[in-house]
Amino acid sequence: MSVVALAKIPRPSKAQRIDTIVESARKVFCASGFEKGSIVDIAKDAGIAEGTIYRYFDGKRSLLDEVLHRHYAVFFDDVQQTLPSIEGHSNRLRYLIRRTLLSISGDRGICGLITRDKRPLDNETPSLSQDLNRQIAVLMADEVKAGIKSRTFHCNTSPSIVCDMIGGGLELIAYSYMRTGKSIDVDKVTDSISLTFLSGIESSDPTTESLANLVERLEQTADRLDHS
Amino acid sequence: MSVVALAKIPRPSKAQRIDTIVESARKVFCASGFEKGSIVDIAKDAGIAEGTIYRYFDGKRSLLDEVLHRHYAVFFDDVQQTLPSIEGHSNRLRYLIRRTLLSISGDRGICGLITRDKRPLDNETPSLSQDLNRQIAVLMADEVKAGIKSRTFHCNTSPSIVCDMIGGGLELIAYSYMRTGKSIDVDKVTDSISLTFLSGIESSDPTTESLANLVERLEQTADRLDHS
Amino acid sequence: MSVVALAKIPRPSKAQRIDTIVESARKVFCASGFEKGSIVDIAKDAGIAEGTIYRYFDGKRSLLDEVLHRHYAVFFDDVQQTLPSIEGHSNRLRYLIRRTLLSISGDRGICGLITRDKRPLDNETPSLSQDLNRQIAVLMADEVKAGIKSRTFHCNTSPSIVCDMIGGGLELIAYSYMRTGKSIDVDKVTDSISLTFLSGIESSDPTTESLANLVERLEQTADRLDHS
Amino acid sequence: MSVVALAKIPRPSKAQRIDTIVESARKVFCASGFEKGSIVDIAKDAGIAEGTIYRYFDGKRSLLDEVLHRHYAVFFDDVQQTLPSIEGHSNRLRYLIRRTLLSISGDRGICGLITRDKRPLDNETPSLSQDLNRQIAVLMADEVKAGIKSRTFHCNTSPSIVCDMIGGGLELIAYSYMRTGKSIDVDKVTDSISLTFLSGIESSDPTTESLANLVERLEQTADRLDHS
DNA sequence: CATGAATGAGCATTCATTCAT
DNA sequence: AATGAATGAATGCTCATTCAT
Numbered sequence: 001m002s003v004v005a006l007a008k009i010p011r012p013s014k015a016q017r018i019d020t021i022v023e024s025a026r027k028v029f030c031a032s033g034f035e036k037g038s039i040v041d042i043a044k045d046a047g048i049a050e051g052t053i054y055r056y057f058d059g060k061r062s063l064l065d066e067v068l069h070r071h072y073a074v075f076f077d078d079v080q081q082t083l084p085s086i087e088g089h090s091n092r093l094r095y096l097i098r099r100t101l102l103s104i105s106g107d108r109g110i111c112g113l114i115t116r117d118k119r120p121l122d123n124e125t126p127s128l129s130q131d132l133n134r135q136i137a138v139l140m141a142d143e144v145k146a147g148i149k150s151r152t153f154h155c156n157t158s159p160s161i162v163c164d165m166i167g168g169g170l171e172l173i174a175y176s177y178m179r180t181g182k183s184i185d186v187d188k189v190t191d192s193i194s195l196t197f198l199s200g201i202e203s204s205d206p207t208t209e210s211l212a213n214l215v216e217r218l219e220q221t222a223d224r225l226d227h228s
Numbered sequence: 229m230s231v232v233a234l235a236k237i238p239r240p241s242k243a244q245r246i247d248t249i250v251e252s253a254r255k256v257f258c259a260s261g262f263e264k265g266s267i268v269d270i271a272k273d274a275g276i277a278e279g280t281i282y283r284y285f286d287g288k289r290s291l292l293d294e295v296l297h298r299h300y301a302v303f304f305d306d307v308q309q310t311l312p313s314i315e316g317h318s319n320r321l322r323y324l325i326r327r328t329l330l331s332i333s334g335d336r337g338i339c340g341l342i343t344r345d346k347r348p349l350d351n352e353t354p355s356l357s358q359d360l361n362r363q364i365a366v367l368m369a370d371e372v373k374a375g376i377k378s379r380t381f382h383c384n385t386s387p388s389i390v391c392d393m394i395g396g397g398l399e400l401i402a403y404s405y406m407r408t409g410k411s412i413d414v415d416k417v418t419d420s421i422s423l424t425f426l427s428g429i430e431s432s433d434p435t436t437e438s439l440a441n442l443v444e445r446l447e448q449t450a451d452r453l454d455h456s
Numbered sequence: 457m458s459v460v461a462l463a464k465i466p467r468p469s470k471a472q473r474i475d476t477i478v479e480s481a482r483k484v485f486c487a488s489g490f491e492k493g494s495i496v497d498i499a500k501d502a503g504i505a506e507g508t509i510y511r512y513f514d515g516k517r518s519l520l521d522e523v524l525h526r527h528y529a530v531f532f533d534d535v536q537q538t539l540p541s542i543e544g545h546s547n548r549l550r551y552l553i554r555r556t557l558l559s560i561s562g563d564r565g566i567c568g569l570i571t572r573d574k575r576p577l578d579n580e581t582p583s584l585s586q587d588l589n590r591q592i593a594v595l596m597a598d599e600v601k602a603g604i605k606s607r608t609f610h611c612n613t614s615p616s617i618v619c620d621m622i623g624g625g626l627e628l629i630a631y632s633y634m635r636t637g638k639s640i641d642v643d644k645v646t647d648s649i650s651l652t653f654l655s656g657i658e659s660s661d662p663t664t665e666s667l668a669n670l671v672e673r674l675e676q677t678a679d680r681l682d683h684s
Numbered sequence: 685m686s687v688v689a690l691a692k693i694p695r696p697s698k699a700q701r702i703d704t705i706v707e708s709a710r711k712v713f714c715a716s717g718f719e720k721g722s723i724v725d726i727a728k729d730a731g732i733a734e735g736t737i738y739r740y741f742d743g744k745r746s747l748l749d750e751v752l753h754r755h756y757a758v759f760f761d762d763v764q765q766t767l768p769s770i771e772g773h774s775n776r777l778r779y780l781i782r783r784t785l786l787s788i789s790g791d792r793g794i795c796g797l798i799t800r801d802k803r804p805l806d807n808e809t810p811s812l813s814q815d816l817n818r819q820i821a822v823l824m825a826d827e828v829k830a831g832i833k834s835r836t837f838h839c840n841t842s843p844s845i846v847c848d849m850i851g852g853g854l855e856l857i858a859y860s861y862m863r864t865g866k867s868i869d870v871d872k873v874t875d876s877i878s879l880t881f882l883s884g885i886e887s888s889d890p891t892t893e894s895l896a897n898l899v900e901r902l903e904q905t906a907d908r909l910d911h912s
Numbered sequence: 913c914a915t916g917a918a919t920g921a922g923c924a925t926t927c928a929t930t931c932a933t
Numbered sequence: 934a935a936t937g938a939a940t941g942a943a944t945g946c947t948c949a950t951t952c953a954t
């Protein structure tokens with residue numbers, strides 16, 4: 001190893017340091033949660049002194065914010081670039097669901113962190129995670145509202161409740177994933193959720209029934225023509 | 229003061245003691261959350277010494293478990309007595325949703341507690357609350373499965389995902405209730421949720437309609453052919 | 457040693473505990489000052505755990521307050537009982553000076569503590585010591601004011617400034633005592649201070665003297681004239 | 685941009701650097717006190733790195749010393765030039781008092797610093813401020829001693845105690861100024877202090893009494909001569 | 913010379929749990 | 934059985950000082 005090579009690593013750049021710290025924070029918070037994850041542990045994991053962390057972050061909470069921010073940033077960048085290119089409110093909702101599921105299944109650790117530390121309620125500074133989760137919900141709600149306006153969706157239900165059901169469902173699926181570790185079949189789950197809130201689960205709704213009947217009559221007519 | 233009068237209160241029975249403690253724990257945990265609610269506060273509220281609590285409970289976590297257990301017991305007693313008397317899987321699901329909403333809106337305090345301390349994940353002893361929430365989910369899932377079997381519901385979706393959506397939706401509504409304090413219109417929300425997962429949000433599909441038209445035209449043609 | 461005797465010591469009473477803690481706090485604060493004196497040191501000196509201190513005191517500052525309070529309590533009890541029995545404003549001022557000097561020379565440790573931690577200026581909760589020092593100043597100022605009213609003292613000077621001079625002088629003497637450890641001759645210093653602010657340091661004014669001489673010569677002349 | 689222009693500022697001289705640092709230290713210490721004022725803040729204010737400070741000063745305490753030293757230097761330069769030109773020990777003492785009061789009221793910031801951080805006692809390196817205050821005391825004490833020698837002052841009191849009273853009084857007035865912000869009427873306070881230690885506060889001092897008596901007897905003698 | 917990142921000891925405070933009484 | 938005093942480990946955070954660059 002040449003002297004030059006040695007000289008190249010000794011002091012990581014500011015960005016590298018921050019990356020190291022955030023990554024260690026992510027690991028520790030994911031493993032122990034925000035409350036139980038200690039600064040000492042993060043410093044140890046990063047191989048630095050506790051004080052160093054405070055050079056880059058105002059405190060524990062700021063660290064958590066950065067960890068979450070980085071996680072969500074990827075998600076929102078992707079969504080903002082992709083969403084406009086999708087036609088149809090149903091399809092766009094499908095995409096949002098699928099993208100969220102991918103995010104969940106792609107980073108089991110942080111998913112657990114978000115899953116646990118989501119509810120502050122009394123904390124002065126609410127965690128970043130709820131804001132971002134809320135943004136996803138808003139994206140979905142906007143889609144539903146637009147869908148209702150364009151008559152794609154009927155207005156028998158409240159958009160916010162539909163989104164609560166989608167969002168809450170995704171959350172529980174995420175949580176189940178966290179606990180069991182059983183991998184998520186993204187496409188299947190996306191289909192299942194989409195189908196449920198699009199068409200419901202009732203088998204005997206009028207439309208479907210009449211469609212079935214019509215098909216049956218069509219077949220009979222075809223048969224008649226065939227045999228004529 | 230007579231001896232009899234003295235003898236009447238002197239030592240509360242074991243059950244009474246436990247009741248006192250659990251009730252105080254409920255109050256404190258609801259007010260401050262599990263982490264921030266301290267044993268000292270509970271003991272003070274119960275008018276006893278801290279040590280006494282440890283005679284009846286293994287530790288803080290056990291106390292929480294008992295608080296939650298009692299809360300859910302009322303719920304499940306009610307459900308077990310009412311559910312069998314309701315006909316139709318849709319109606320039974322509706323009942324479960326409505327009953328859960330009532331439980332949420334009826335005890336804002338404990339709802340907040342459950343809402344916050346739901347996710348342990350790494351704690352040795354996982355909170356009781358998830359088990360009980362899970363039981364509600366199981367009740368719902370059973371209903372959906374039975375509905376599919378009896379052809380009331382179609383099988384294009386997964387029962388567990390439907391239940392995740394219902395349960396998750398209820399959770400988010402509960403959380404929103406906790407944060408805003410805005411009272412829940414139980415019947416309206418029940419309708420909205422039921423409609424969503426039963427019939428979906430899609431208007432009658434244009435495709436289905438044109439298909440009907442097409443069939444009609446085919447039929448007319450067939451008729452004409454028939455009668456020619 | 458009997459069993460009974462053994463049983464008598466094991467758990468010190470609440471008052472004893474507090475005494476132990478306050479005494480240790482006094483020692484530590486006197487030795488290191490308030491800022492540098494640590495709770496750990498106090499606990500160690502008292503032979504107890506840090507947490508125990510917090511059972512009896514709200515925090516570090518409360519401990520200091522108690523230490524100072526106890527110190528001043530003796531002083532003020534004494535003053536309140538003695539002051540009314542002394543006649544004459546000069547004598548009462550003398551007593552206050554002397555009593556303060558006794559307090560200073562009698563407890564070199566706490567004198568240093570007060571001497572050092574007297575000036576908060578920006579702290580939210582000002583230390584108790586200034587309040588109490590202020591009380592002494594008020595006692596003295598009241599005496600001076602009453603003296604002026606009764607024409608014992610002339611009104612060419614401001615009572616508050618006289619008291620500042622007495623109080624400030626005592627403080628510097630205390631500080632000097634702290635640094636050198638040289639014992640204070642209480643009576644001599646009392647005399648010196650009293651003389652200074654009562655009569656000042658100017659020699660009988662030459663003008664006054666020559667006037668006296670002149671008068672004497674006039675008298676002698678008068679005598680001679682008389683007897684002639 | 686020419687090379688010359690660049691070359692003109694690039695490296696401040698050692699003296700300039702020190703000046704910058706000391707001035708920033710003065711600002712920070714005055715604003716936050718010695719303990720709470722941090723090296724980082726000083727470095728930021730000076731627009732340099734923390735490490736640079738340590739190239740010019742041994743540590744935080746040295747910085748404080750230099751700040752105080754410079755403050756007192758102006759004072760002592762002035763005093764040394766003015767004092768010799770004043771006749772009479774009383775007048776010289778008056779001047780010293782007045783000059784000190786001017787110093788106090790002229791720089792409220794550093795006055796607070798001195799007022800607060802005056803008493804180290806156990807610190808390895810005692811603050812410079814006491815030494816300098818002591819020098820003022822020495823100047824005053826010299827004056828008093830000389831006054832006693834020349835019979836201007838009587839020797840019933842100790843010079844050091846008189847100076848303690850003057851110095852301590854000035855200190856308390858300074859502290860009061862710091863706390864209230866109420867401007868000091870330099871001339872009035874000077875008069876008040878001077879009057880007090882020169883003539884005392886007793887209205888009926890023996891000299892005055894005997895003078896009154898002498899005058900009375902003089903009048904009586906004159907009367908007798910008149911009537912003889 | 914100057915930098916400023918890194919250090920790491922130090923501190924006040926909290927609280928679930930234990931155990932002597 | 935009940936008490937509640939005592940424990941002491943654990944935590945987030947500060948900052949004077951050092952030293953590699």
